[in-house]
Amino acid sequence: MxxxxxxxxxxxxxxxxxxxxxxxxxxxxxxxxxxxxxxxxPGHSQAGDKDxxxxxxxxxxxxxxxxxxxxxxxxxxxxxxxxxxxxxxxxxxxxxxxxxxxxxxxxxxxxxxxxxxxxxxxxxxxxxxxxxxxxxxxxxxxxxGIELAHSSKGLFLNQRKYAFDLLQKAEMSACKPTRTPLDTNLKLDIQGEPLTNLSYYQRMVGKLIYLTITRPDISYAVSIVSQFMHSPTTTHLKIVHRILRYLKGSIGRGILMKKNNHTTIIGYTDADWVGNSIDRKSTTGFCTFVGGNLVNWKSKKQSVVARSSADAKYRAMASTACELIWLKGLLGDLGFSHTQPMSMFCDNQAAMHIASNHVFHERTKHIEVDCPYVRTQVQSNIIDTHYKRSYDQLADIFTKSLASIRFQRILDKLGSINPFDPA
Known part of the structure; x- marks a missing residue:
């Protein structure tokens, strides 16, 4: 996709x-x-016989x-x-x-x-x-399953029919909508009554994963519920129902791609340090833009426990750098060469200094070997890191649950709109 x-x-x-x-x-x-x-x-006893x-x-x-x-x-x-x-x-x-x-x-x-x-x-x-x-x-x-609408404003991508069918299958077409997919005070917990209908939970989450193709607003919420596919509880099912209630109120939301007459590649990267209350692992979140249009995003729990916020965000930078390099190679195959460095925005200056520093010291020895990949790209002038304050960090929506005002503000900047919204 x-x-x-x-x-x-x-x-x-x-x-x-x-x-x-x-x-x-x-x-x-x-x-x-x-x-x-x-x-x-090949290998047949009479394979050489043309007749x-x-x-x-x-x-x-x-x-x-x-x-x-x-x-x-x-x-x-x-x-x-x-x-x-x-x-x-x-x-x-x-x-x-x-x-x-x-x-x-x-x-x-x-x-x-x-x-x-x-x-x-x-x-x-x-x-x-x-x-x-x-x-x-x-x-x-x-x-x-992706609907495309052409207009003078650009190209609008959405999965309205897919979301509507999902609500019908979940028997939640008449549910009360919510403004955000997650409660801001959500605390993950493995305690709770195990679900008797495991297949229902897995089907709903699987369909929600496919819905994230055009819905960056639910990526973080879906990444949370997908972590409990094998042993969900009633608490996790309530989170799924909360996401479905949010979809009810934003069923027509999608991505608007505009004509900006360039193919500049930029990326935003962030990490929520020890945000998972169960295993204290951090969450990586990033989004990338091509020609001013949002083309890719991701929200994923990191595989190891980070010992500092700089460590967590540096690992997120490594994942974002790989995605930027892939996009550059793809555009190169399409005939659009990029000689200027690609911009990557991060809200942690310590992680940016680690990426540009030539010497590993005692505070960074614990970082895995694959993470210096970022430094290699920075020193090769392929990627250029820039500081972005947390308030303006667009990748924040992929690492934590936000209040409705800030949640909507970031979605507007990502180009995710709901043409059916009366506002």
């Missing part, structure tokens, strides 16, 4: 048209009119090897017309030539096609139509 959002951000910034297609390989589905035959597999083949009696569409066969077939067709696979995402294919850029993003048999040359896009569609049974769905409006 990261690739989808980055591709949408690039397309909206440069006014590229977005088309969706659904392709169907008759070989995989076994619906050709004539008989279909397969070559003998010996296997007759296909059943479609291999539902078998485990079918995704690999389909991907190999589709990628070979695209590579035959000059496309190359992205180095950072195997589902992204790019063709850059003298006539312009053409990009294809695949998800099984659903394709998103975009580029800066409309005749070349139509030519590609015709080429694929000759190879496969293709259904042209036109301008991109709905993809994997």
């Amino acid at each position: 990261n690739t989808v959002r980055v591709l949408l951000s690039v397309a909206i910034n440069f006014a590229w048209p977005l088309f969706q297609m659904d392709v169907k390989n008759a070989f995989l589905h076994g619906d050709l009119e004539e008989e279909v035959y397969m070559k003998l597999p 010996m083949v296997c007759k296909l009696h059943k479609s291999i569409y539902g078998l485990k090897q079918s995704p690999r066969v389909w991907y190999a077939k589709l990628s070979s067709v695209l590579e035959n017309v000059g496309f190359r696979r992205s180095n950072v995402d195997s589902s992204l294919f790019i063709r850059i030539g003298s006539t312009g850029k053409l990009v294809v993003l695949i998800y099984v048999d659903d394709l998103i096609v975009t580029g800066d040359n409309l005749p070349k896009i139509h030519s590609l569609k015709q080429y694929l139509r000759n190879k496969f049974a293709l259904k042209d769905l036109g301008i991109l409006k709905y993809f994997l």
Whole structure:
């Protein structure tokens, strides 16, 4: 999904048209009119005999090897017309030539096609139509549960229908809405009555995880309830119901991507030191922007206990740095090179000094070996760290529960809006 959002951000910034297609390989589905035959597999006693083949009696569409066969077939067709696979995402294919850029993003048999040359896009569609049974769905409006609305203000992404169906399945369509997904005084606890219906809790949390694709406002809350998937209690179920009540009041919220005519990459990183009252582990939170549009965010509990706030936030910086480098590589594959350092904003000056200091001293020896990765990127002038006071730290929403006023303020700056909100 990261690739989808980055591709949408690039397309909206440069006014590229977005088309969706659904392709169907008759070989995989076994619906050709004539008989279909397969070559003998390698290692067969008669594999070298060209006259010996296997007759296909059943479609291999539902078998485990079918995704690999389909991907190999589709990628070979695209590579035959000059496309190359992205180095950072195997589902992204790019063709850059003298006539312009053409990009294809695949998800099984659903394709998103975009580029800066409309005749070349139509030519590609015709080429694929000759190879496969293709259904042209036109301008991109709905993809994997994500609804896209085009307007003069930009591109709006939301999962309104998905959230509405989730409330119906949870039988909470008529519940009373709340202004925030979590109580500001929430204290995690493993005590409580174990749930008898474990599958219900797991289904609801699983659906909420998928909803975070366009809902950064519930990422922290969902990361909390997902930590108790194997042994939830009634207390954890109440938190899930609180999230669902929040969704009831913000069912149409989504991300607005605007045309800002640039592809600058910046990131915000934060950590809540020993915020988990159960095991005293910290929570990493970050968000990244491409061209002024929010494209990625994350809220995750750290794997080790941090001995200081600088330690916790430095580990968060390491995770954010990896994401920034990945975004830079992805945009490089799309033909947008970045020579200027990428900005990373942090609200802890001690962590920033550790990232720029050449010498490890006694206070930083306990930090794991992989964390100096940040220092390497800073010294290589790939990433430039900047101080941002806690009040203006956008990643704060991914590390702790906030009061409604500050919660809404950060969401506005992230570009998360609710067009159905009367206010």
